[in-house]
Amino acid sequence: MINDRGEIFYSQGAMSLVSASWCHRVSVLTWSIFFAACLLLSACSEHEKQMEWSGPAKIAVVVPHTGPLMEEGQMLQFGALMASREAESRVADLNLEVVVYDSPCDPEGGVAAAKRLTTDGAVSAVIGYLCAETLRAVLPFYQDAGLALINPTVSAEYVRQGETRNLFSLLYGDGDQAAFLATYAKEGLGLHRVAILRDDSAYGYVLSTSFDAEATRLDLEVVANVAINSDQAGAAQAVKSLKSTSPEGVFLAASPKAASLFLLERQRQHLGGVVLGPDQLADLDFYEMAGQAAEGLLVCQPILLETENPKQSKFVRRFEQLYKRRPDWIAAAGYDAMRLALEVLNSSGPGRRAFLQSLRTISGPDTAFEGLSGPVFFKDDGTSRRHFFVGAVQNGTLQAAKPPTVAFP
Numbered sequence: 001m002i003n004d005r006g007e008i009f010y011s012q013g014a015m016s017l018v019s020a021s022w023c024h025r026v027s028v029l030t031w032s033i034f035f036a037a038c039l040l041l042s043a044c045s046e047h048e049k050q051m052e053w054s055g056p057a058k059i060a061v062v063v064p065h066t067g068p069l070m071e072e073g074q075m076l077q078f079g080a081l082m083a084s085r086e087a088e089s090r091v092a093d094l095n096l097e098v099v100v101y102d103s104p105c106d107p108e109g110g111v112a113a114a115k116r117l118t119t120d121g122a123v124s125a126v127i128g129y130l131c132a133e134t135l136r137a138v139l140p141f142y143q144d145a146g147l148a149l150i151n152p153t154v155s156a157e158y159v160r161q162g163e164t165r166n167l168f169s170l171l172y173g174d175g176d177q178a179a180f181l182a183t184y185a186k187e188g189l190g191l192h193r194v195a196i197l198r199d200d201s202a203y204g205y206v207l208s209t210s211f212d213a214e215a216t217r218l219d220l221e222v223v224a225n226v227a228i229n230s231d232q233a234g235a236a237q238a239v240k241s242l243k244s245t246s247p248e249g250v251f252l253a254a255s256p257k258a259a260s261l262f263l264l265e266r267q268r269q270h271l272g273g274v275v276l277g278p279d280q281l282a283d284l285d286f287y288e289m290a291g292q293a294a295e296g297l298l299v300c301q302p303i304l305l306e307t308e309n310p311k312q313s314k315f316v317r318r319f320e321q322l323y324k325r326r327p328d329w330i331a332a333a334g335y336d337a338m339r340l341a342l343e344v345l346n347s348s349g350p351g352r353r354a355f356l357q358s359l360r361t362i363s364g365p366d367t368a369f370e371g372l373s374g375p376v377f378f379k380d381d382g383t384s385r386r387h388f389f390v391g392a393v394q395n396g397t398l399q400a401a402k403p404p405t406v407a408f409p
Helices: 028-041 046-051 070-086 107-118 132-145 174-188 202-217 232-243 256-269 284-294 310-323 329-348 352-360
Strands: 008-012 057-063 096-102 123-128 148-151 167-169 193-199 221-228 249-253 274-277 298-301 369-371 374-378 389-394 397-400
Touching: 057 070, 057 107, 057 329, 070 096, 070 310, 070 329, 096 107, 096 329, 107 123, 107 132, 123 329, 123 352, 132 148, 132 167, 148 329, 148 352, 174 202, 174 249, 174 274, 174 298, 174 389, 193 202, 193 232, 193 256, 202 221, 202 249, 221 232, 221 256, 232 256, 249 256, 256 274, 256 284, 310 329, 329 352, 329 369
Parallel strands: 057 096, 057 123, 123 148, 148 167, 193 221, 193 249, 249 274, 274 298
Antiparallel strands: 008 096, 298 389, 369 374, 389 397
């Protein structure tokens, strides 16, 4: 349904995941006396005003409905709605409305949607955003509104500049995934000599410096750290430089375009060894660019739905039954984000401040949220501690690598 604010919303009734409402904790008589006293004294604090909540509680899901990331937005939305649907059959005192906002992947449009969203006092939390630039642009509005923003998919670390612990990232940061891949190269593959191929971007800088630092800590020798330009001549020169150092493996600290050029040139010049790369390279569009040259590429992943994990298999089966398509990691991330939001709402009750404070307590192994890929908790800066996995490109599809993961950090 679409309301007069132009929002798409889905009303979820009687959900036990949000059963910890104030009317559930305080008897009707006690509540009536307290409420009357508040009215007579006209001195209710902000905390007491939260106790006057009459529902429904809202969780906003923000995704693009148009543009190049429309399909990814649909997957995130489907995963989130599936999680809320699964809670419908349980009994609770508080209704939940999942409100879906269309926010394009451009900062100006994202800010316009965020301004509309933050004026709705019933919204306790927000899930969403696929684009780093848009996320960075809207974050100040959520900070000012005291809203928790659970982001399932953005790994760019620069969006956190000036952050005040309102942003909670379910995905790891780019530096963390690079450090994990250094550990995987050493502990999982048994490599001793590796090279780094980096492009001239902030993204490449974060990846290369983090991989290099972890390799140094592990006594994994970095025999070369070579820059690459996004053209064929630059790729040819980079591969030639790497061949002279004979690395056992190469880490791609590069964008998909530069990485695809390297893989094609690597194939042409017959450079051996394994190749590892960040999660941006786990994309069908990238495989189309690189073709057969991408075969065997090892990429970091937040979850591997191709494993025989019973919990993940059950999720895939239910998703396929509901939406007649196979989920990807973004759908899984949306599913986990909504489950996390409902779990927190169950503990905090409705209201922005209570939700934010409760979410901040998920700060260590003892309070971790159990996601599809394992436990997740948040560090002081809002980034997550979670499991990492590695997928291998086989026949143009991503399969679980051998081994699929190693202990980290």
